[in-house]
Amino acid sequence: MSATQDRGMIRRDENSINIFHDKKNEAGYKRVLPGQFVIHLRSFQGGFAHSAIEGITSPAYTVFGFSEPEKHDSEYWKYVFTSKSFIRRLETVTYGIRDGRSISYEEFLTLGFAYPSKAEQTAIAQYLDKLSDLITLHQRKLDKLKIQKIYVGKNVFVRKM
Template identity: 40%
Template sequence: MSAIVDRLYSSINGETYSFHQLFEVANEKNKKLIYKNVLSASQELGMIERSDINIDIKFEQDSISGYKIVRNGDYVVHLRSFQGGFAFSDRTGICSPAYTILRPNDLVGYGYLSHFFTSKLFIKSLKLVTYGIRDGRSINVDEWLNMTVTLPNIQEQVRILTIINAIDAKLHIEIKKQSCLFRQKSYLLNTMFI
């Protein structure tokens, strides 16, 4: 999958933009306590409910007024820069104020950059704007916003995303089939010796 993603994004024809031209840094706070669902960054799944990651992180309910609002379609910069450091959000909620929220404009199709931000090509480019050592490395967002990317038109973005999503769905089906076959094999082996 990663080879296909790298290939699709490395052979792009289109306009070159700085990330600053494509994203606005959003600092909208949850001051009115409208949102209660706390989201966390997951490299594989994007932004997910904190309760779904099986880590019990304690926080004061009153402290969520200082949390940042993440909107459906936003990208969130988190600390795992060696894995890309950008998580796509397909839901609205709140997240830690330590995260940086990037809100794309209408030049970027919904979710188009979600796979690009985990590609080897992109992760390699982050070396220019990451600081620190090992897992504690952080991305200098101001410097990153000055970096450039080639972006095709919206129709081509949709086409590329459709291809990647179809392959991803096929992989999930094959993993489920493998799991079912493994359970069937275990059952048959257990009943064979009764």
């Protein structure tokens, strides 16, 4: 699997980037389960990657889940762990320079979080999912309108030589 900033954990073949890896080294890869999170090399820019699927990922990543999953909805935390305010908080537990920065998992655990009940987390996540779907729908409509505008503009005016 590959960690992305905008789609969470995805199957490697769904990534447009061709990343070579030696299948002989997969024994050292880390198992990722649905509902877990991955601290990846770009987490300081886009937050933690949520996984909705099972797979394996680079041993360079830190994989974690909740110690008390009955209290947490991972879909809710997916939004928290990719929010701008959370990413700003990550700066306090990030070390290194430039693109080589790493997130200290141990220090991440010290950040402390206030959170609602699991039922509220689920309701919030469902609302945000619907909102995200609506935004995607309108973005697609906008993209179609932009194409139509270009087409109409080209066909309305005739260039005389």
